[in-house]
Amino acid sequence: MVGHLRDAGTCVRRSRFFESGTGWYPTFPFALYLAGAPRVITCDQTRHLCPDLTRKAVDGFGAVIGDIARTAGADGGDVRERHARLASALAAGQDLAAATGGVIEYAAPADATRSGLADGAVDVVFSNSVLEHVPPPVVTSLYREARRILAPGGRMFHSVNCGDHYAYVDPRIHQLHYLKYSDRQWRFWNNRFLYQNRMRAHEFVDGALAEGFLVELDTSTPRPLRLEQLRLMQVADRFKGIPPEQLCITTVDFIARKPAA
16 A cells, blocks of 8 residues: 555655544554654544554564565664554553554544544545445545545545455355345345445546546456456346446555645
């Protein structure tokens, strides 16, 4: 993710970040802090953050100090020093804000569509494997709030896993399996514990364009395996009008820039 942002012209050490969907431990916010980001706000609808997993995540970062420094263009000694301070502070029971000297702010429960931040308050808005679990109208609301709180020229970066998540625990099905169900049928399987909106990769990107963003990166790529799996299945009517080369895509990273003026 940092490599994509770097290639787009974003410098971690000069950027303020806002994350939608922290999860059980703040992996990417920690990486940004270690790389020297001055401000990282991470919010979640539910307060999932687990202290034990958070401390274990920090311990794991000790093995990748060099990778973080190299990818972000940061000084390795500075990264190592920040890691040592972070690990010590968390072990002493400090919260994220205190342990990071105020760099990381964790807000939960919180609504990322109404962040409360000032216009132009951040330089990057991002999420990782979150948007596929958000109702489509809320995705649009997230984009609109991102455009408001981003500084002119700021970037919105989302990594989306838009495949059938049940395939991870059921070897009999694949990532496109859920496309066979009508919306009515899918309601029997979809639920608040593993809600999946079934939006396709191009819909996430097109939604950003519709909100006035300029798309700078779109990694969506049709893969031969997925095209073959799609050819062998019957999809629900709502998906039949989508070209197979778009329908078969199950993952996308995209960066969308707010115009400078």
